Structures are given as structure tokens and as C-alpha cells.
Amino acid sequence: MKRATLHTGLTLIAVIVLLAVVGIFWTPYSPTAMVGDRLLGPGWPHLLGTDGFGADIFSRIINGAKIVLLVGIVSVSGAALVGVPAGIFAGMKRGWVGEIPARLADILYGFPALLLAILFAAALGGSTWTAMLAISIATIPAFVRIARAATLQVMAQGYVEAARLSGTPGRSVAVRHVLPNIAPVLGVQASVSFGIAILAEAGLSYLGLGSRASEPTWGRMLREAQDYIFSEPVQALWPGLAIAVATMGFNLLGDGLRDLLDPRLRELR
Amino acid sequence: MSIVELRGAGVTYRRGGRPFVALHPSDVVIRPGERVGVVGGSGSGKTTMARLMLGLVPPSEGDVLFDGRSIVSLPERRRGWLRAAASMVFQDPNSSLNPRMRLRDIVAEPLRSPVLQGRGDVPAPTVDVLAGALQGVGIDAGMLERYPHQLSGGQRQRIAIARALISDPAFLVADEPVSALDVSVRAQVLNLLTDEVAERSLALVLVSHDLAIVRHMCERVLVVERGRIVEQGAVGDVLDSPQHPYTRALVDATLTL
Amino acid sequence: ACTRPDTGSPTEGGTLNIGVTTRPDGLDPITVAGAGTPFVLLYNVYETLVKVDSDANIKPLLATEWTVSDDSLVYTFTLDPGAKFASGAPLDAEAVVANFERNRGETATAQIRDKWGPVDTIEAVDPATVEVTLTRPSHAWLYDLSGPMGIVADPAAFATINTTPAGSGPYTFGEWEEGSYIRLASNDAYWGTPGRFTDVYFRYYSDPNAMNAAMLSGQLDIISNLTVPQSIEQFRDESRYTIHEGTTTGEVVLGFNHGSAPLQDLKVRQAINHAIDRQTLVDAVWAGIGPLIGSHVPPTDPWYEDLSQAYPYDPAKARELLKEAGHETGLTLRLRVPVLPYAPPSARFIAEQLGEVGIDVVVEELEWGRWLEQVYANHDYDMTIVAHVEPRDMTAFSFEGNYWGYDNPDYNRLLEEADASLTEDEQVAKLKEAARLLSDDAAADWLFLLPSIIITTPDISGVQVNQISLSFDLTMLAKG
């Protein structure tokens, strides 16, 4: 069954990626323009209908896929770029120097994404970018923790000792030994964080701290659809479905990777 | 003339806050080209002693000399000459090879280390050199591109030996090099180790709980019990007529066919 | 003479739950700014000498009558002899003077002190008579006296007034569960016709949809203002809800920065006015509810004139005007709007339409605090959208350093003359002229007027349809 999880995840993600790639070059209509009557139901020529503003929902969904991937990629890679080196440093250095990144991560951990987003929106104005920045910073502690724990495990391995014994400097140990061996764990963490980032963005949009009207994300569409929840409930179906597919995809991928990579799960060894 | 010398060196660990003496102050001298066995029960401090000789644990008291120079207060970056001159083979061949590196890179790693750059006689890690190193331990040069998990346990341990010897050290520590291996392949690894040590006339410290192996490979033996050296001397003398009760118990416990 | 219903039916008792989205920041309307405080307290807990009815006529409340001297400088109020505070203390001239002095004193907000500007002295002639002398004639002053600046609180309670409001109204202050609700209780000792409810809860919602849900699930009797008109469909079932659509005094203004080079040109401003189809805009962003106005005057003011067709939707004309202004090759403008429900969607619409006539609009959304700093205080923008909800606020275009940078001496003079005019007719005439001037100048583009959408259960009567004062007036409300 473990492969099934992985494959389902990959399939769902592939769908989103496909939409995103298409969205870069082409959408049936402009995603922000008024192109038809307001609040049309699904049909032709507006496949999924139009929203309260008269914009084509299908175009907006395609356009949103691009942004959702962007949010995921930027916020997760941003967090990893800072968190992973800090975590490796913390795991490799003994004594109080190694403690510092861990303690800083603790402090940061107390500032959940939402809090940061509120502050950033106040400081810089709410936008997809400030949301990404907030999500990114809030994700750093997770990477620090996981990288540190994994590094500690790697550092206890014989090959690290062997490398040290042959005089390999710390930086090379980090690059040659630690990083490749903690990469799978980081991969799992990244895919999980990806799903969380997508949901976080939706949540921020709900609070009006996320994307702007001019760059509609699925979260924002959901928020706008909420005003019509009684009269036009299908309005809310599409972005909701899209978010569910994307997050589900990344979560399943994470689970699949974990099962695939965890040597302890190869039974009876 | 000694290559390694412990002068009243002891190690105390803090375990769960409580100090624990893993090695009481001991005096040990290893001479160049000498093969010394260290035997004792589990947890008696054998590994600790071996790591102490390589500067991998700091002594809590006493002094450790390598090539006549104290290494105790040297920071890591000034231990290059020590790193260049000493190597180690670990007990567990699985964890001592990085699963994500090819054999080529594993064996080449010591040659790439900056500590060897000062030494004139170091070969560049070319394919020929690496293939030669592999052949030296009886492994086909075609395996250079393989990963450790594609090898058997015995082959892995031979790679570990190749890595330990490629920088042409003067001193080798082998910490239970065969106890994780299947009986059927132990002999091959031990033969290899014997040949290499003889060929390079390097000093060897062999840690083992198997008296037969120590008897076969070493000239001198140290018996360690609960962090103390309780007996030492020539292998034949100590193992044939043990003086200390602990040594006697060890000899008695050894099963033979 | 009495504005309260005297239909005789006594207090029926019962509880009334009102959903509100504007929170109070404190409980003293004098020292705390913001619309949330008077919304609950004015006319319900605190009363004023005069009150404005739904046709914008000034009517007696605590004062049974008042006279104005010929030079329009001396106002003499006669107090209702029956008026008393909820504590039982008499509401006499002494108390009124004490209040007025406090209301124009140090602790009052700048806004309120400002409104007291024309006043020179306040005196108690006898226990039932108060005399106020102005330094210059002002119509606005008497009108404003019906708002927060004129409240008469119980002087005995001044020390604790910011935690426990005490006044003379039909309701007394119950408690404030911050973030949840304010409860008012009926004032059993009320000197007029008492309120109909034993308890009235003003329940606060930061999410308008949560308020709608509460109404739909039967937790509320009234939604005091539906701030997401798109959701009005939910309340279309007449057997369960009554929708009261009315007007407010909130003009949604597409403001131009008159300090920005292209917008200094009247033609450009007019072009923009022609380029925007305001009716379609209201349909798209405000569910089609909300009248078009065309100047800074809501229909409830006596000097209202329908100027909404001064610049009919005419993209061709707009292009023409732009060409004349030398912008045929295109023009880029920054539209920086605060994140408030109406602004970003309007901005999106406007960007679309201006794009069609060759104006490239860069929309930026700013959090309210940043908007205040960058747009309102620093004038760093080309166009912006914000609703001006204060009643009778044509002065917004006249005061020095206003954020539009609009400075027209003729306009300023008209406003001054209107305020100082001796007759009401003269005032109305002057203000009509001023409003037209604004429109002719295309000083801004008045997109629409925020509607007042009150939802009640069908059994509620006495709803004040037009929200023209700052109060949510409970005095007429009845159930059943």
C-alpha cells in the first residue's frame, strides 16, 4: 500500500503542476477581468461559471495553481535555506554555540505564521509575498529542529568519525556526509510543509492578510465565495476542491516518501 | 621510542550527570611497528582507550603523546599531522561507510583531506590509485562506482580497511573489526589485515574480545577490566598462563571447537 | 412635543439581540473616537438637547424648545422639567452646563472640541434654561449638538464615566464583555416613554459572515448593518426576515490627489469620471445596492441634488478628454486603497475600466494603518478609495491640508457663508452651489453612497431605515 500512497500523491501533484504550467502561458480568459455575467453556473463558455465579479472561475483556478505552487516553493525553500544550515550547524557544534540556533528557533516557533503574517501585513501591506514571507519564516523552526535531530544521528555514525579521523574539515563533513544523509528526512519535511503552506495561505487570505484582488489565490477565491454560500454554493466548491487536491497531494507524497525511505520499515532486519 | 604513549591518562564520562570513570589513569606505550591487542569484557573501556590514543576523546587527566608530542591541548585544526599518521577501522562496517557515497569517494576521502596536502608522498586520488587500493584489499576495481549497500558485510569491512590504509599511516587502530561479521568471512578480513600490517610494518592496536584473534595477530596484549589494565605482556605469556583472575575467566570462557 | 412613540403600550419586556460589526474602543463618547461608542450609547443611554429625525429635521429631546437671537449668536434652551437621570437626579441647567464644559474641555477628542469651535459661553440662566453664546453664526453647530458632542451625562458619575456610562436615556448601561457584547437594560425610572425591552444586547462580530450565520441560526433579532451586501440573498425569505434598505451618510469617494501632476488637470479628472460606469460598479461590488450621488452630499441632507448624471458613462468622451489633456499615448496612475470591504473590489473594477480608455492603473492595497500614514497623512498616492461616513462632512474638502489637496477658495467661501447664513434657505442654497462646484471641478469621483441594510425578523417594528446619525436608535424599536 505504501507505493499507492506515493503514487496517488504524485498524481495529484502532477495535476496541479500541469495546471500551473498551462496557467503561465494561457488561461481561457483573463483571471481578473469581468468577462461575463456575474454568478453564472458551470456551463459553456465558462466551464466552471463566473464569480460575483463576472470573472471566469476556471481561468482563476488555473491562475491560482501557479500561485499556490509559487507559495509552496518559495516559502518552503526559503525556510529550508535558512533552517537547514542552522540545524546542521546546531547538530555539529558542541557546547553553547550549537545551542544558539536551537534556542532562536524556539523563540521563532512562538511566532506562528499567522502572527508573523499579521505583523508583515501591517508592516508591508498584505500580499501573496508577505504571506509567503510569513509562512517561510514560521516554517524555519521546523527545519532547524528536524535538521538538528537528523544531524545528531548522522554525527553518531562511524563514517563521520572516520572522516574526522582522516582530517576532513567540518564544512566538507557537512556537505559530503551530513547533508546527503539527512536529505530524505528533509524531503519528507518539505513535502509536509508544502501542504501546510498552502493551507496557511488560504487561512491568511481568509483573514484578509494574504493575496490581493489583483493576484487571486484559491484561498482568496474561497473567501470571496463565502459571501454567496447560500445562493451560489458551487462558487465555493471549486477553490475548496483545488486546495484539498493540492494539500492532499503533498501530504500523501510526504507519507509515501517517509514509508519508502525509512529503513526501519523494512521489516525483520 | 614510541608512536603512542598514555601517561597516567584516564577518562571520566558524565553519564546522566554522575561521573563515571571509563578508564582509570593508565600508562601504555605503543612502539612503531608493534602489534598490540586489547582484550576485556563488554564495557571494560577498550574502545575508550583506543579513542583516547587517537585524540577522539580528551583525557580527563594525564597526558597523551603521539610521536612524542602531547596532543591533549591541541585544537582540532592543529592536529593535522596526527590525522595524517593514524587511522582506524571500526566495528560496524554498516555505519562506518556513508551509504550515499560511492566506493570511489569513500576510499578517496582521506586523500582529499587538507591534512595530507603538506605531505609530499601523497598520491592524487586518480582512478588508477583508487583501483589499486581496492585491488589491494581483494575487491574488483570494477566496483568503484558501487554504493556500500551493494556489497556484502565482509566486502564492506575490506573497503573500510582500504580507506584506513590509503593515506599510508604509521598507526592503525582496529576496534573489533570482525565481531559484526559472519564467521564465514571473518578469516578473509583478518588475513587481509595481517598482510597489510606486515607489509607496511605499521603499529596496530587491535581491540577484540576474541582471545584467539588476538593471539593470532598480536605480539603484546593488554587486559582491561572495568577501566583498569589488570595484566599485560607478551601474548603467549599472558594467555597461556594468566595471572589475574579476570584474565583467567576470559581465557576459560573462550569456546573452541 | 415629543419624538418618542406615545402609542401607549408599556414595556413588553424581553430581550433584543443586535448584531454589530463596529466595535467600541471605549465607553465615553467624549474621550474615545470611533463610531462604535455612540452607536450603542447615543439616544439609548445618553440624550441630547435636540435630536435629528429621519427627515433631517431638528426636533426637541431634553430641550422642549429653544430660541435663537436675531443675530444668530445666542441660543436659549428650555429644558424638559420632567427630565432626570437614571440615578433619579434631576437633569437641570447646571448639569447641562457641566456636561457642555466637559465636552469642549481638554479630555474631549479633537474632533468634538472642533465642533465646539463657534461657542463662546455656556450659562445656566435658571434651573430650566441654558444659554449658549456663539462667536459667529453656525448652523452646523446646532445640528452637531444632536450628536456625541451634545450628550448630557450624569455629573455625579463623571469620575467613572469611562467604565460605567450613566445618562438619562430609556436604557441604562448593563455591562461590556469586551469582544463579545454590550448589554443595555431598560431604565425603569425613565422620564419619557420607556424602552420596550428588558435587555438589549449589542453583539460584536469581526467576521460579517459569522454575524449572518448567527442571524440565520436565530441567535440575533437584528443585523444592524449588512456589510457584505452580496450575502443579502440569504435573507430574501420574507416570512423569516425583513430587509430594510436605506441610506447612510457614507460617500464612497474615488479621491484624486490634486498634488499629482496629471490629476491637476481638470480634463483628466473629468475623463476618469466619464470612464467609470458607476451603476455597473455598484452591481459588481455592492450587490447593486447603494444610490449614486455625484457629489459629497447624501440624499438625506436638505441641500441634496441629484448630480449623479453630471458625468455619464462615456468612454469615448473620456478618451477624447484625455487626448485633449495630452495623454493619448497613455497614462499611468497609482490607485492605493485601504483593505476595507468596498475598496479593493472597486479598485479592481476601476482598473479594468480605466484601462479601456488608456489609463494604466496600478492597484495597491494597504492595511488601514499604512493607508492612514501613507495616503492620508503623507499624500503619497494618485488615486484612492475610501468612504466618508461622517454626517454633513462637506468641510472635508475645505479644511487646510486635506488629503486630496483640494483647495478652491470659492468652495471654502461658500461653506463659510452657508454656515453663517441667517436663514436655512440661504444655507441650503449656498451648500447646493458648493456641491455643484465640487462636481463641476470633478474634485473626486463619487462612486456611490453606502447603503444601510438592516435585517430584522419580521416582528420587529420601528426600524430607522436611514442611518443618518451615529446612533443605533432603540427608542422606536418594538417586537411583536
Next chain:
Amino acid sequence: MALRRVLVRAAWLLASLLLASFLIFVVANALPGDMAQIILGSNAAPGEAEALRERLGLNRPFMLRYLEWLWGVLRFDFGASYISGRAVAPLIAARLEVTLSLTILGMLVAVLVALPVGAYAAVRRRHADGAVVSALSQVGLAVPAFWAGIWLVIIFAIQLRWLPAGGYVSYWDSVGQWLTRLILPVISLALVQGSVISRYVRSSVVEVMQEDYFRTARAVGWSRGGALFRHGLRNIAISLLTVIGLQLATLLVGAIIIEQVFALPGLGSALLLAVSQRDLAVVQAIVLLLVWSVLVINFVVDVTYQLIDPRLRRAAETP
């Protein structure tokens, strides 16, 4: 000495608390938008803002204000709201009740549901039903919490009218009301938390089932479930508690969206409002409370491991 380690850790805690308080003060004060301007709103007269700044003491040196604030905090005096002038401490205390009720109940429900679900998904992971349960248990991670909340309201509050749509009644006023008001928000919260925890339970159970002692238990005659119950849970519990502890800390503010949907006057919505009003006294107090509680929870968790035996420490450290 174990005590020594604890003391060292405590020193780190103190340093972290101090640093956090400073960072919070810096961040709050770095918020753009002039507080005086915002208080005065869009009707401010010129010069007014400057006078207000002076009155609020905002013109004094930064470090002085920080130290004064910190000194106040240490005496449980968080100052007064700049907007309403009311003391901040009681305001937060009232909000805290809401937030704590919501998060603790939410966590409780989440754990009660996640344990059996996660365990089932782990035990039956090679079967279709296990995979289905596993997938279903992740729905909470795929659907935005506010979305779930809105649908719960529509179904249970509006259509069926079984439960109120929102609002809060204090536990001390009416336990029954308190509970009925919290049911829907707690479910929406538990949906997400339950997914997170069930995922965690699943992987822990899978891990435990690889352990030698689990095989021993089976060899001795326990059924899979019996072995899991007797020997697995105890081992999972320790690390699960960590996760719950830390999760609880993030939840304190994470519940903000739920607070919005269900009109609950908790810390999150107070923070949201305070930031938009630039009511720095309230912002600083709430953020400090949240960050400090995370740090303290972390500390308690760490120290617990220092004190319990090394075997457990190992088990608990695996993330």
C-alpha cells in the same frame, strides 16, 4: 548532576525569555503606521497627532520604554490599552479563558479521535481499509479549517438549529452553555489537530510495531492490538505528549481563524484587532504571552527528558 543540566537549561530559558521580550518590543514598535495617527483616524486635525504621541509617552527613548515595560510585565502589569485606556492584564485574562477552553478541548477531542484512528491506520496499513482510514484521517489537513467551520455552522446551526452558530459563554456563568457554544468550534479545530496527531500516531505505531519489544510481546501471546495497547501506547505516549504540548502552544494563536468564524472573543481576534489599531500595549502583551508560553512549554518538555531515564529520552527524541 541532572540538576546541573536543568540549571543550564533554565539559564537558556531565561536568556530566551529576555531576548524574546526584546524582539517583541522591537517588532511591535517597528510596525509602520503612526499609532497616534491611527487612534485619531481619518479626521485628525494637524498637530493633534504630535500632542497625542507626547501624551502617550511615545516620544521617550526606546530603551527606557522597553525597560519600563519589562519591569511592568514582571509585576503582571502590562500597561493600559492606548485606545481604550483600560488595563491590558484583565482584558487578556478574559480572552485567555476563551482561547484556553477552545484549544484544550480541541486538543482533547483531537487526541481521543486520533489515537484509535491513527492506530487502526497503522495496524491495517497493508490493507485497503487501513489506507482508506489513513486517507480520510488526513482530510483535516486538506481542508481549510475556516471552510470546515462554515459548513458545520450551516449544517448544525442554520439548517438543523441544534447548536448555536457562535459566541461564547463563560464556563463560570453556565457550564452547559459553555459546552454547547464550544462544540462546533472545537470540532473544526479538532479536525485539523486530529489529522496532525493521527498522522503522528500512525507513524509512531508503525515504528513501535517494528520494535523488538513489540515482537516479544507478540511472542508471549499478546494479540497485535493487545501488544499495542499494553506496550505500544506507553512508549508512544511520552513522545506524543511532547507533540501535544508543542502543538498546544501554536494552537493558542492558531485558533484565531476559528475564533473569527465562530465569533469567539479569544486572544487571536484580540491580537488581530490590536494590530490593526496599533494598540501596541495589547499587541506586545499578547505576543509576549504566546511566545513565552511556547518557550516555557519547550523548557518543561526538555527538562522532563533530562529527568526521566535515558531510554525514554531516546524514544522521545525521534521526531
Next chain:
Amino acid sequence: MTPATDAPTLEVTDLTVTFGRRRQKAVDGVSFTVAAGETLGIIGQSGSGKSVTALAIMGLLPEHAVVSGSIRFGGRELVGLGEREYRGLRGDDLAMIFQEPMTALDPTMRVGRQIGEVVALHHSDRRGGIRGEVLTWLGRVGIDEPERIADSFPHELSGGQRQRALIAMALANQPRLVLCDEPTTALDVLVQRQILALLREQLEGRSAIFVSHDLAVVRQTATRVVVMLEGRIVEEGPIEAVIAQPRHPYTRGLIASARIDRVPPGQRLPSVADFYRVEGQ
């Protein structure tokens, strides 16, 4: 249930175990018997299928393992036996001692309770006296302070003490068949010797299987031995006879390489490879 004395306690016929999709045979047509009171040794190289055989008898193979052939225990067929009945046998009639005493005990439960649990699980009638039984058994496996050990957590015990506790756990219900899967490999030589002596004493009169890759160890407890190689049995016989006259070249290599002490220092050690080429070596 008293079996006829002449019938073997365990009779394994043509046992085959395959794993996963690749259908690799971990155990390939293995047949052997264990008579009542006899200890059978199984030796063989790492990966030759020793543990899988033992686990197949216990019914503890992972779900993706496919077992065919027959395992008759006291006349009862174990292959395909229902989980519920199997559970009744495990720990009561059938017991197993594992290799790693470090990890085979639950770290969060006191040792005494873990032992007592085995008894309580199968004999609810003996509930009252369980503490006594536990202490008796701890005494029997050579523990000096049974009270203290029973009240300790596993990590507070030495390796030898833990292995003793595991043995007490396995023997507590007087099982008819005890499977020992390399029970002494993780122990140090001194402790190994004590445990082997203990096992020899305790397995006396009981049927048992003793798995190891070390002939010298198996010799301490077993009377008969089977040699496994790549999932098959390549040699079988009384242990002394096999040591004296090994027939299969692999066995010969195994014995030669175990006799390091007979090789003069400096000379090459004989290895299995000199006798028999095992794949992958």
C-alpha cells in the same frame, strides 16, 4: 494434552517462505524434526533463513510473507492456524528467546510485570500468586536479588541480567518448545558463557531449537544440528559427528575457520571461501 512420547514435538516438512513481490525464497523446502526433550541446533551463514524459520514456527512473520509446507507442533498443524488459537500457544506452549536483550524488553515497564504478564495472560487462575512465581523464576535463572530486579526498568539492568529476564519470561509457563534465536551473540564472552550454562540447564528435558551462526556456541546446548545455506538444509546430524566429519564443503569451511586457535600465528587463516564459494561473498 500429553503427547505420545515417541511422536516428535515439532515436525517441519517442506517449509517454504517467500517474501514480497519478487517471490524470493528465504526458506526453501526445509524439513526437520525436534524430538521430545531434544535441542536442535541450526547454524548457517547470515541471511540463510534461520530466523525466518524460527519466526515461521512462532507465526510471527510479517503479513507479506507467504508460508507453505507443514509445521506440526504436538500433532497440531501450525501453518494456517487461526490467530486466536496461535495466541493461546505463544508464550504458553511455544516460547522464543531473542537475540537483543537491550531492545526486546519494553523500556517503560518494570521487568517483574513483564514477566508476570506472560503468566497472567495464559493462566488467569494463577493470578494471585504471580509475584511469587516471577521471583521464583528470576531466582531460577540465576539472579541474586530477584526483588530488586523485578522492580527495575530494563535500562537499569546489565545485558546479562536482561537476557536472564527474557529467559525467565520464555520459560515462565513451562513451554514444550523453546526457540532461541542467537540469544547470546549480543553478550560479552563472560556473560555468554554463563547464559549458555543456564540455558543448558533450563532446556534440559524440554524441546528446543537453538539458532546461531557460531558452531562452538551451538555445541554447548544442542545435541543435533542442521546446517542451513541459502534457505536450504545442506547437512544434518548429531553435532559431534558433524564437527568431526563434516560432509558438505560449506560445513567444512565453517569448522576450519572457527579454529583460529589451531593456526600458528602469522599463517593464513582458512576461510569458508577456501572450501565453498558462497554467492555474494
